[in-house]
Amino acid sequence: MDFKLDKVHQLQQQLFRTFAETEIKPLAKDMDETEKYDLNLLKKLQKYGFLGIPYAKEYGGCGSDTLAYTLCMEEVSKIDASTGITISVHTSLACSCLNNFGTEEQKQKFLRPLVDGSKIGCFGLTEPGAGSDVQGAQTVAVEDGDDYVITGSKIFTTNSGFADTIILFALTDRTVPAAKGLTAFIVDRNMPGVEVGDNIQRMGIRAASNCIVSYDNVRVPKSRILGQLNKGFKIAMGALDCGRIGIAAQSVGIAQGALNEAIKYAKERKQFGKKIVAFQNTQFNIADLQTKIDAARLMTWRAAIAEDNHERFSPLAAMAKLFASDVANQVTRYAVQMMGGYGYCREYPVERMMRDAKITEIYEGTSEVMKIVIAGSMKLK
Template sequence: MVEFTLTKEQQLAQKLFRDFAENEIRPLAREMDETEEYNMELLEKMKKLGFFGIQYPKELGGEGADTLTYTLCMEEVSKVDASTGITISVHASLGCMLLEKYGTEYQKEAFLRPLIDGRKVSCIALTEPSAGTDASAIKTTAVRDGDHYILNGQKVFITNSGFADIFFIFALTDRAAGGVKGMSLFVLEKGMSGLEVSKNIPRMGIRAAQNCEVTMIDVKVPAENLVGVENKGYKLAMEAFGSGRIGIGAQAVGIAQGALNEVIKYTKERKQFGKTIASFQNTQFKIAEMQTKIDAARFLVWRAAKAKDNHEDYASYAAMCKLFASDVAVQITRDCVQLMGGYGYSREYPVERMYRDAKITEIYEGTSEAMRMIVAGKILK
């Protein structure tokens, strides 16, 4: 069935996310961007309210909501701060999702429960200096040694690694077989000997997110921390990022809507040639076009979320929503800066930050080019 309205509980959850974003995140967003530091008090508040376990069952420690409700959270927080969006998304939609689906009872109790009940935060590490879109090219290794695996390697651009308690690490357990057939997933914990995290990598946008290099030198990991079956990790990686894209789509919608909301407010106040710039047809047409694109992107996100909740094959829906929404976010934030002119370019207003933040949505968790490959692959198979 086609649904374009939210249920009452989704609407009330949306109000919670919106109120929190406006009152708690908005006042900190600019400072966090400028200092490139995430505010840890803010993180703690969100953990307590359940923002880090929205789409997980209560029995496992989660909040018992659905994926669509999670996208509402992603959109509302990203309207005011995309860094907060990615912080939640990386935690909630990748490693946790894999543990819920493939984790052992021990792993669910020891790792998943504290992650989704708000005690701990996670990151997931696939990307390496020489393995981006071609994830199969990873070089990190995990060598079995009795009851343990010994991990060695270097990961890069790992969001949340700066403050994560749990690290989901992809490593080769069969080097000869290569990434697709020889990769496995492990749960590592902060403080394990040989696990090192670098400083935040300087970036163009989402600067408050903690995105660092993770290095492993002879890290001894208990064999019971292997997630799923040995050498079947590539499929897990693809599945995790396939699911994560729904959140990135929602983040992109949030960035675009947040920027447009700023522009609507501004153009109603700003006067040129004796009247508000909102009264010029150019502005009106532009705003109408932008809202139309955002709504279209949002519905693609909701379709993907709904398909996931209904246990349908959502991979191409997720790829489409990310492809379209990220493109919309980049276009719209650029146009919003243009409509606000010099003020849009100034750091006094948030749209310049949103313009910088939007770009990454076309890159991470699968580039737009990779999204086109997935969508075309589904259509042409």
């Protein structure tokens, strides 16, 4: 693995950084306070190709790769983790399912408008009784002529407040364990019977849209089954593997963003006649944390490059997410500490970043689930 980015990736990184600084930074605090994503910003993400980075040009994407996508996730999450998750759920959960399992016709019809940015995607797997363990899933799809009729409820569906297309998982065979009876469907948010609830109030990533979505006898044509009947579990798990690389990159971004803010502050703040950055304790902590961030970034790139090379990347993605999310929490906690009372105030972004960091240990598989994936890949039994 080459630890230095090539020229193309360096240019992409610079472009993402400039966009985040100029377009996202002025809005981030306000979006967090109002708990609303700025839809004009969403339009800009669509317009500038942020929503189809790793997908082929023939489907309207940028024709780039997963590594470039992680650079985007890091740079935007450095400034605003809510923008990070908005891009991530659309790109690595919704689009990856269509890209990896869609028929050519489905790709043209449903993937193209997502990756060219004219539509937004979301991913409905988690239910009130089925989080880490899909076994508790209750949403059912019953065959009726040329359609399936779907009834149930999904919780925590990110982007659902403004998404157009939902990759929805429902049970099509209730006589077997859920993992063997789940099917993926391509559902339009405006189909009769789909109802999106209010934004769920949260600790962090408060600007992201995240709602309960109810399905009341939603009639979905069989042509909208994604992949094979009863094979949805594999599709969901494959998407989450991709997603974890994005969340690892988001964690790296949150961590680097918080450390940068704290260093900037420490270079100005004086106590005991010295700038606080001059205390050896401050420098040692900064050195420790920057080392951890770099390690997390390299693990994230390693997983991304493995995916780009079509190698097995599931345990690499889990390791990257496990490690990077822990680093994001350590760094943001310390960034607040380094800035003292000011770090605790909403005037400075590290307060938001510390709240935002927590979710990286929970969504797209908790840290405990990451350990199950990693240990499972090690043939320990």
